Amino acid sequence: MLEQRIQKAISQAFAELFDHSLSETEISIQPTRKEFAGTYTFVVFPFLKVTKGKPEDSGNQIGEWLAKNTDFIKGFNVVKGFLNLELTDVSWAIVLQDISGDESYGSLEDNGQKVMVEFSSPNTNKPLHLGHLRNNFLGDSTARILAANGYEVKKVNLVNDRGVHICKSMLAYQKMGNGETPESAGMKGDHLIGRYYVKFDQMYKAEINALVESGMDPELAKKEAPSILEAQEMLQKWENGDKETVALWEKMNGWVYQGFDQTYETMGIKFDTMYKESNTYLLGKELVEEGLQKGVFFKKENGSVWVDLTEEGMDEKLVLRADGTAVYMTQDMGTCDMKHKNFPFDKSVFVVGNEQDYHFKVLFAIMKKLGRAYADGLYHLSYGMVDLPSGKMKSREGTVVDADDLLQEMFNTAEKHTRELGKIEDMDDSEAQKLYKVLGLGALKYFLLKVDPKKRMLFNPQESIEFQGHTGPFIQYTHARISAILRRGKSLEIQTSFDSDKVGELNTREVDLIFKITEYPKALQEAAKEYSPSIMAQYVYDLAKDYNGFYQEVPIFNEENKDKLAFRIAISNMTAKLIKEGMSLLGIEVPERM
């Protein structure tokens, strides 16, 4: 748009002034710092070899050429080697007009590529906690951002529903459950099972202590405690299809799924496909065979199978145990193939914490060695841990922040703030309840998504329930505010189209806002390229901030010029649309009133 036109013009300027051809992509244009006049800045330093002049002189030369030979440059100034360009008011009005007329502004056309996004991936032995929330929100938002960039997206959840850790809670329930059910306990199924997982741990710890006191080595005690042996035995039974064990497993997992479904529903998160590890854990053994045949893997004396990745700068890694059973890596290799078979993706994203960086590095290297063409499209969206002010979350020390509790707290806080402000007293109850959810969830999602995924972050409970400043509700508020303007504009039957030649001189707030609006597609593409919802989060905040500045300084309905009035309504309308769209990419709804 404007930026491309400037690049093109500068390229022409170089051709005419310096007899030098510059491709438009070489010419980088950046936003002008706000202490200088102008919107776009061209840095001339890199081209002094070509211009053969001083930075100031070259800048002036180019500026003068642009002012003379284009119709959209109002003025320019050169500070050191920075050429700051001011565009005419009319060109801004035309830009807004074009964008407003473009129904699909902001979303990109189908690019014909498929991408799979795997996230959430909970264990069925405890409820979701704060760490899962960051994972879920990131995965969901990334999927939405990729879809808006033209990908066909499939969201999948690979549930870890089997293994020794699952048997632990089963065992504890078998011993101490007394037929308790979620109904009888008045508790969500996932929380009930989580309780038995804790009970197992207590029992296990007590046994270890007893063994150590009777003189056993602590390390040995951990392996010899009766309950861990029983759990392992139970896993054997499960793998052999023992009816009673499988029935118990199905019953308890069923409860957990019901609990999870409720939490996902509350969070507004859906999946296209649910994979269960109980169906995938045997996958990958054929790949081990394939790897041996291709000479990618090798067998050690005891029969275990390994891959040598020293050439890739990594170690040797086990891919199959000596007893022929699968390890995590075996399974993940198989899952890659299965996913690609089910949905022939160009990219496959794994939203998994950064403690598994090495695992995925190895996995991707193996898939490449096995000659999988899709291996280059595998991407580990590695995110940092969420810390509490008290330090790391530890389930054993009870410092874990439970997802359901936190969500409920957010809803309560939203209700409290809203009641205090007393702006929606005429709203009916179900509508009000809906609003509290939208605000509470918006605050929480925004809080977790505004930080660069790669970085570890601190979750401060006091700050998370703050609804002012750089928060979701601030942005939601801006949307509600604009909605009020648009409602009034509609009731006054203000015309919606304007003549760009007649809007006259613009306020800098208006220029800033339109400029920001033109930056939306860039933010959207950047967010997809970096797999980073935080880029979108930051953009929407900046947009809302700019609108509030405009709102404060420019009274909309006091305007007598009909075209300018329509122009301001159009700015408002466009801003609201992009706030709504941008927030929806974060999985956050925006209200019409609040």
Added chain:
RNA sequence: GGUUGCAUAGCUCAACUGGAUAGAGCAGCUGCCUUCUAAGCAGCAGGUUCGGGGUUCGAGUCCCUGUGCAAUCACCA
């Protein structure tokens, strides 16, 4: 110990990928609601970008080095 990542205002985070005097929010202080929603706006104050070298017109950003923190290095997942 090896590997990987991180270190920016009192606190939580940005900084368009090497550009100008490093920006926001929170916390603190000042103003602004008889005119479109004050969950807002405007202003003040707050910085040796962990230390030390280097690369160049220019470094928070790239390279080397030291320090501190985290993750990982299982025939666990």
